[in-house]
Amino acid sequence: MAGTGVFADVLDGEVYKYYADGEWRASASGKTVAIVNPTTRQTQYRVQACTQEEVNKVMDAAKVAQKSWARTPLWKRAELLHKAAAILKEHKTPIAECLVKEIAKPAKDAVSEVVRSGDLVSYTAEEGVRILGEGKLLVSDSFPGNERNKYCLSSKVPLGVVLAIPPFNYPVNLAVSKIGPALIAGNSLVLKPPTQGAVAALHMVHCFHLAGFPKGLISCVTGKGSEIGDFLTMHPGVNCISFTGGDTGIAISKKAGMVPLQMELGGKDACIVLEDADLDLVAANVVKGGFSYSGQRCTAVKVVLIMEAVADTVVEKVNAKLAKLKVGPPEDDCDITPVVTESSANFIEGLVMDAKEKGATFCQEYRREGNLIWPLLLDHVRPDMRIAWEEPFGPVLPVIRINSVEEGIHHCNASNFGLQDVCSQETSTRQS
Ligand SMILES: NC(=O)C1=CN([C@@H]2O[C@H](COP(=O)(O)OP(=O)(O)OC[C@H]3O[C@@H](n4cnc5c(N)ncnc54)[C@H](OP(=O)(O)O)[C@@H]3O)[C@@H](O)[C@H]2O)C=CC1
Ligand SMILES: O=C(O)[C@H](O)COP(=O)(O)O
Numbered sequence: 001m002a003g004t005g006v007f008a009d010v011l012d013g014e015v016y017k018y019y020a021d022g023e024w025r026a027s028a029s030g031k032t033v034a035i036v037n038p039t040t041r042q043t044q045y046r047v048q049a050c051t052q053e054e055v056n057k058v059m060d061a062a063k064v065a066q067k068s069w070a071r072t073p074l075w076k077r078a079e080l081l082h083k084a085a086a087i088l089k090e091h092k093t094p095i096a097e098c099l100v101k102e103i104a105k106p107a108k109d110a111v112s113e114v115v116r117s118g119d120l121v122s123y124t125a126e127e128g129v130r131i132l133g134e135g136k137l138l139v140s141d142s143f144p145g146n147e148r149n150k151y152c153l154s155s156k157v158p159l160g161v162v163l164a165i166p167p168f169n170y171p172v173n174l175a176v177s178k179i180g181p182a183l184i185a186g187n188s189l190v191l192k193p194p195t196q197g198a199v200a201a202l203h204m205v206h207c208f209h210l211a212g213f214p215k216g217l218i219s220c221v222t223g224k225g226s227e228i229g230d231f232l233t234m235h236p237g238v239n240c241i242s243f244t245g246g247d248t249g250i251a252i253s254k255k256a257g258m259v260p261l262q263m264e265l266g267g268k269d270a271c272i273v274l275e276d277a278d279l280d281l282v283a284a285n286v287v288k289g290g291f292s293y294s295g296q297r298c299t300a301v302k303v304v305l306i307m308e309a310v311a312d313t314v315v316e317k318v319n320a321k322l323a324k325l326k327v328g329p330p331e332d333d334c335d336i337t338p339v340v341t342e343s344s345a346n347f348i349e350g351l352v353m354d355a356k357e358k359g360a361t362f363c364q365e366y367r368r369e370g371n372l373i374w375p376l377l378l379d380h381v382r383p384d385m386r387i388a389w390e391e392p393f394g395p396v397l398p399v400i401r402i403n404s405v406e407e408g409i410h411h412c413n414a415s416n417f418g419l420q421d422v423c424s425q426e427t428s429t430r431q432s
Pocket of ligand 1: 165166167168174192193194195196223224226228233244245246247248249252264265266298393
């Protein structure tokens with residue numbers, strides 16, 4: 001169970017602690033942030049609202065720890081990462097429980113996220129040893145006027161302190177996908193987890209603590225992004241920011257200053273369906289791509305562009321599959337579970353109502369209870385509707401009927417987003 005057994009140190013009464021200098025601590029702020037369970041809409045957990053002073057101390061400790069970590073042999077860094085990966089997988093059940101309660105991830109997917117995170121940490125360690133073990137020899141006679149009398153050896157060096165900010169939808173997996181690469185490359189890391197998902201992230205960080213990483217090398221500060229985010233991203237102690245999330249990333253890029261930024265932002269991933277596609281395969285992939293984890297994946301299919309000649313058939317096949325999806329609580333491993341917050345549900349509803357006013361065809365009745373939104377396919381969506389362009393991040397999928405492949409490609413290219421598109425004529429995919 002969360003906060004018990006090996007995880008008991010993480011909990012202080014009813015509030016989860018933050019992690020600094022190798023210890024679990026309560027914030028001097030005396031303030032906490034509530035994490036509301038998307039299903040019950042009641043407070044499920046509480047985390048510390050860290051102060052600026054606490055952030056300063058974490059940054060100082062991260063700077064000190066990084067210096068000796070950078071000198072730690074590569075094989076030893078990899079060894080510790082493998083150890084953390086094994087501990088993470090061993091404790092998949094309590095961590096998955098947090099994902100169910102905090103972000104309403106279906107029970108089986110929650111376990112898969114933790115296991116996959118462990119695998120990713122190990123993979124990073126393996127690849128890191130290979131990639132970081134390589135260097136380059138450069139010679140000097142590539143430029144007129146120079147002889148080959150000088151040699152230069154280059155190898156990769158760490159950046160320093162990496163600030164990692166992942167989103168709510170994969171709070172463990174998208175955190176370790178930053179932690180693993182940063183640590184194997186000799187950096188230290190400060191994690192600011194998403195509020196929804198923070199407790200799962202704290203449990204994950206404890207697995208790194210149990211693996212025995214040097215104190216200060218990894219820290220985890222909690223608090224609302226809107227309150228503590230700017231202080232973190234503009235902190236002079238940060239040497240690199242790795243961010244995954246929505247438009248927040250654009251704001252961060254404007255404030256961060258001269259540090260390397262790694263940004264993975266929102267998407268409007270399109271699926272273009274041509275006449276010669278296998279329409280059963282299309283329907284299966286549209287439902288899986290568009291509706292798994294209730295559409296809350298950056299890689300989710302978020303608009304389907306179908307050639308008019310096959311549109312009725314595809315829509316009918318998709319509708320038949322949607323009728324079979326189980327809608328309900330994540331504990332029952334339902335296919336469609338409540339979306340992460342009430343404000344997300346309101347945003348999704350806003351897109352649906354806009355489409356309704358502008359004449360989209362509702363293939364199902366729009367139904368919502370609390371944060372739970374039943375799966376909905378909207379047909380005959382036109383470019384003047386917001387849902388043609390915006391990312392609902394929910395179980396609502398627009399269909400735009402097209403008359404040529406060029407029309408479909410034009411729609412994709414006119415989007416502000418670039419992430420992942422699929423053309424289901426063959427199995428070709430286009431990543432942008
Ligand atoms: N391209 C990719 O690989 C992926 C992209 N995404 C995208 O993420 C979005 C959904 O995730 P969501 O969590 O809602 O995204 P947000 O952009 O709302 O939040 C992402 C993170 O930023 C934090 N944050 C909020 N305000 C600030 C601030 N001012 N400064 C610094 N950090 C801040 C949040 O903390 P808090 O929770 O406390 O507000 C959270 O940890 C979708 O758009 C999705 O497409 C998701 C997965 C992968
Ligand atoms: O954040 C996301 O949406 C994930 O990185 C996507 O992973 P998935 O496509 O395997 O769900």
